[in-house]
Amino acid sequence: MTVAAGPAPDARVTPLTQCLLLAGKDLRLERRTGEALLVTAPFGAVALLLVPLSVGVDTPLLRQLGPAMYWLVVLLFGVLVTLRTSAVDSAAQLAMLRLAGVSARVRLAGRALGNGLLLLGFELLLAPVAVLLYNPDLTGWAWQVPVFVLVAAGLAVLGALADALAAGLAGRTTLGPLLVAPVAVPLLLGATGVLTAARYGRPPWPWLVLVLTVDLVAALLAAWCARYLEELT
Amino acid sequence: MTGSDVTTAGGTAGDRAVFGRRLPLVTGAAIAAGLFAALLSPPDAVQGELVRLMYVHVPTAWVAYLSYAVTLVTSIGWLWRRSPGLDRLAAASAEVGVFFTGLTIVLGSVWGRPTWGVWWTWDARLVTTALLFFIYLGYLALRRAVPEPALRARRSAVFGVVAFAQVPLVHFSVLWWRTLHQPPTVLRPGDPTIDHTMLATLVLSVVAFTLLYALLVRARARLAEAQDALETADLVRPGAVAGAAVTAPQKEGSCG
Amino acid sequence: MPPTAQPADSAEATGRDGARASPETVLARLEGVGVTIRRTPILRDLSLRLHAGEAVGVLGANGSGKTTLLHVLATLVVPCAGRAEVLGHEVASGSGTPARPRIALVGHQPALYPQLSLGENLRFVAQLSGRDAGKADRALAAVGLAGAAHRRAESCSQGMARRAELARVLMVEPTMLLLDEIHAGLDRDATGLVDEVVARVRGRGGVCVLVSHEPDRLAGLADRLVRIIDGHAVRAGVGQGSEAAR
Numbered sequence: 001m002t003v004a005a006g007p008a009p010d011a012r013v014t015p016l017t018q019c020l021l022l023a024g025k026d027l028r029l030e031r032r033t034g035e036a037l038l039v040t041a042p043f044g045a046v047a048l049l050l051v052p053l054s055v056g057v058d059t060p061l062l063r064q065l066g067p068a069m070y071w072l073v074v075l076l077f078g079v080l081v082t083l084r085t086s087a088v089d090s091a092a093q094l095a096m097l098r099l100a101g102v103s104a105r106v107r108l109a110g111r112a113l114g115n116g117l118l119l120l121g122f123e124l125l126l127a128p129v130a131v132l133l134y135n136p137d138l139t140g141w142a143w144q145v146p147v148f149v150l151v152a153a154g155l156a157v158l159g160a161l162a163d164a165l166a167a168g169l170a171g172r173t174t175l176g177p178l179l180v181a182p183v184a185v186p187l188l189l190g191a192t193g194v195l196t197a198a199r200y201g202r203p204p205w206p207w208l209v210l211v212l213t214v215d216l217v218a219a220l221l222a223a224w225c226a227r228y229l230e231e232l233t
Numbered sequence: 234m235t236g237s238d239v240t241t242a243g244g245t246a247g248d249r250a251v252f253g254r255r256l257p258l259v260t261g262a263a264i265a266a267g268l269f270a271a272l273l274s275p276p277d278a279v280q281g282e283l284v285r286l287m288y289v290h291v292p293t294a295w296v297a298y299l300s301y302a303v304t305l306v307t308s309i310g311w312l313w314r315r316s317p318g319l320d321r322l323a324a325a326s327a328e329v330g331v332f333f334t335g336l337t338i339v340l341g342s343v344w345g346r347p348t349w350g351v352w353w354t355w356d357a358r359l360v361t362t363a364l365l366f367f368i369y370l371g372y373l374a375l376r377r378a379v380p381e382p383a384l385r386a387r388r389s390a391v392f393g394v395v396a397f398a399q400v401p402l403v404h405f406s407v408l409w410w411r412t413l414h415q416p417p418t419v420l421r422p423g424d425p426t427i428d429h430t431m432l433a434t435l436v437l438s439v440v441a442f443t444l445l446y447a448l449l450v451r452a453r454a455r456l457a458e459a460q461d462a463l464e465t466a467d468l469v470r471p472g473a474v475a476g477a478a479v480t481a482p483q484k485e486g487s488c489g
Numbered sequence: 490m491p492p493t494a495q496p497a498d499s500a501e502a503t504g505r506d507g508a509r510a511s512p513e514t515v516l517a518r519l520e521g522v523g524v525t526i527r528r529t530p531i532l533r534d535l536s537l538r539l540h541a542g543e544a545v546g547v548l549g550a551n552g553s554g555k556t557t558l559l560h561v562l563a564t565l566v567v568p569c570a571g572r573a574e575v576l577g578h579e580v581a582s583g584s585g586t587p588a589r590p591r592i593a594l595v596g597h598q599p600a601l602y603p604q605l606s607l608g609e610n611l612r613f614v615a616q617l618s619g620r621d622a623g624k625a626d627r628a629l630a631a632v633g634l635a636g637a638a639h640r641r642a643e644s645c646s647q648g649m650a651r652r653a654e655l656a657r658v659l660m661v662e663p664t665m666l667l668l669d670e671i672h673a674g675l676d677r678d679a680t681g682l683v684d685e686v687v688a689r690v691r692g693r694g695g696v697c698v699l700v701s702h703e704p705d706r707l708a709g710l711a712d713r714l715v716r717i718i719d720g721h722a723v724r725a726g727v728g729q730g731s732e733a734a735r
Contacts, residue, residue, distance in 0.1 A: 013619040021616050025602065032604040032641075086604070095565055096600035096657075100617040101590045161395060165388050169378040178371040179392065182364045183399040186406035193410065210409070214402055221398055225391045228312060381527045465528050 015106045022102070022110025027117060029086040036081040036118045041125045044077040048129055059135070066134025071191045073130075074123055074151065075184055076177065081122050082115045082159020083176040088167070104230035108160055108222055116156035123148050140198025143208075147194050150211040154187045155180075157218040164229045186214045251452045251459075260448045263441035270434040277431075286344040288434055292442035294337040294362070299446060300330025301365065301397060304372075308393030311386055317461065318454070320386035323393055324376055325453035327369050329446060334366040357408040364403055368396045382461065514541040516576060516665060516696045517562055523570030523720075524557050531557045533720030534571065539665075544687055544697040546707030548725055549717035555700040556596070558717065559667045562698060563594045576664060590618050593663035595671055599650040600657075601642035607653045608638035614657055628660040629653070632682055647674035655679075655686050664695040671699065672706050684710060 030036055051069050052062050162179040166172040190211035197204035277284035307323035342352045375392055379385035517539040524532040531554040539545060549555045560566040561573055564580045573580040576588035601610045611625035629638050632652045651674055658666060671683050687697045687710060701707050707714060716725035
């Protein structure tokens with residue numbers, strides 16, 4: 001029921017299409033700026049290189065520490081990926097998106113999807129570095145494949161939430177990690193738990209279920225709170 | 234700006250308006266009684282006099298968890314009713330909670346050193362408490378970072394709910410992680426059985442600390458209310474509409 | 490003392506249910522709207538009606554609430570007092586969405602992604618709102634930016650960015666066009682482009698609201714002028730926009 005019929009859009013856009021378009025835009029921006037994969041990923045690699053320098057060249061110890069260090073770096077530096085500058089929407093861009101009919105929930109989902117794909121790339125870039133530097137025991141490595149996806153997804157949603165909470169604030173890039181890191185602990189424990197379980201021949205799936213649960217809870221929370229982050233006054 | 238400029242909803246300004254009259258007296262009496270009972274209670278068979286730390290450590294931990302529960306409830310309440318009072322209560326409770334969490338960790342450490350021989354142990358409860366401390370430090374940092382009151386209330390309410398919803402998962406994962414790493418059972422605090430006098434003293438201490446919590450949260454919320462009122466008074470002076478100070482261009486005339 | 494607020498007109502809405510908009514059709518109605526941001530009352534008891542086919546100029550000092558008024562009309566800001574109805578939909582928290590695809594807002598800052606080309610920017614908006622991506626290229630050509638479609642927004646001048654924004658307006662074909670200080674950074678040719686875009690929207694039975702602190706610019710383009718004083722909208726005169734449109 002409208003007062004005057006304006007020119008209607010050519011076709012109805014589904015929220016899924018909008019979400020994919022938003023994620024595609026984020027990936028395109030990343031391709032142009034290289035912030036996540038050309039700046040943050042090398043920074044993470046530097047961290048992996050610095051750990052042995054501070055621990056000492058104790059090869060068996062490093063072999064044992066390797067996977068834990070890898071996931072720690074993924075968790076801490078992955079938050080920086082989700083808080084990259086190209087993920088900042090200016091007020092004008094936000095107004096444009098809202099007028100284009102993109103809901104707050106779809107915006108958050110699009111950001112999370114973009115984050116997730118970038119985080120997956122980030123994990124895959126750092127994994128060979130960790131293997132090369134630490135030479136870890138790769139028993140049951142196949143279990144890491146779902147872990148990569150699930151951890152990227154969980155961190156992506158939590159990062160998108162923190163990004164929305166810290167949007168427009170002066171200390172955005174320092175506040176964001178503080179908001180995410182303590183609640184992302186189950187992701188870290190799950191990821192390292194799968195490795196440990198696989199190494200000792202125990203079934204790693206309970207840890208996978210844990211990470212999956214964290215992902216689902218985070219996604220539900222994000223879907224619930226998106227509308228509260230929408231209104232301006 | 235003197236204290237007398239700030240008049241709260243309660244009426245007169247000053248300490249009495251912030252702390253109230255009866256609650257400080259009741260709290261003071263309860264704390265005195267608790268302290269008295271703690272000093273009179275028998276020493277523990279194993280831990281000796283050190284057990285008296287329990288009468289502070291356990292209540293502070295209880296108050297810390299209570300604070301976060303109150304923050305959760307008031308955050309949900311704010312999202313539902315949009316009442317500024319609930320936002321102030323959430324913030325006050327989180328502040329008091331962070332203080333008591335810090336105190337719990339420090340006291341636990343002081344207690345742990347002579348009983349377990351270590352300042353820190355990777356007990357699941359300890360790790361979760363430490364993580365709670367950082368989660369709510371983040372909550373307070375978020376509040377400090379948002380200058381606009383309505384935006385601050387909304388964002389911190391959302392974080393207050395999201396953060397708390399993750400806490401069970403955090404605790405469960407840490408608990409699970411501990412079972413995987415076989416915790417040394419010697420380092421488990423608390424006995425399954427507890428002396429009746431000690432239990433009564435503990436209950437008294439918990440009551441006293443809960444009263445102290447109520448007093449602090451109420452005072453902090455009242456201070457926040459006074460601060461809000463002061464800021465609003467500064468902004469809403471007569472004619473203080475944005476841009477009103479600037480003379481408007483007069484070219485077209487025929488105003489009104 | 491603040492002057493008494495006067496609704497700028499009293500005509501009632503007629504053509505509902507998608508009937509062709511007549512000049513009597515009210516496209517937006519604000520009644521006693523109040524907006525407070527950061528505890529500062531920006532708009533107070535503001536009443537305004539916007540009719541189909543008209544162009545309204547909004548004047549006011551810096552910080553008087555002109556931009557906030559545009560945001561209320563764009564359904565982006567929910568008033569904390571009063572009633573706002575835009576394109577037949579009440580502006581309330583969580584609503585207003587159905588009207589949004591028919592509103593275009595050109596603000597102070599360009600809503601362009603700096604690292605995307607002008608063409609990519611426009612196609613992105615087109616796809617998001619369910620429009621044919623080809624419209625984006627045609628709109629860019631219409632504002633004289635066909636040759637710059639591959640240029641990244643970050644390497645464009647302010648004038649080019651403004652033109653790209655006008656191209657977005659042409660593509661969206663809004664029923665309500667909201668322009669905030671549109672003349673800033675525009676050359677003479679582009680100013681003509683603004684006139685054309687405004688005339689197009691009006692010709693289709695839409696409404697244009699132009700905000701400026703330069704009365705001269707608005708007087709030539711708007712049918713009537715409204716000034717925001719003390720948070721209220723006050724009738725400030727009649728422009729020559731109606732003659733210009735003919």
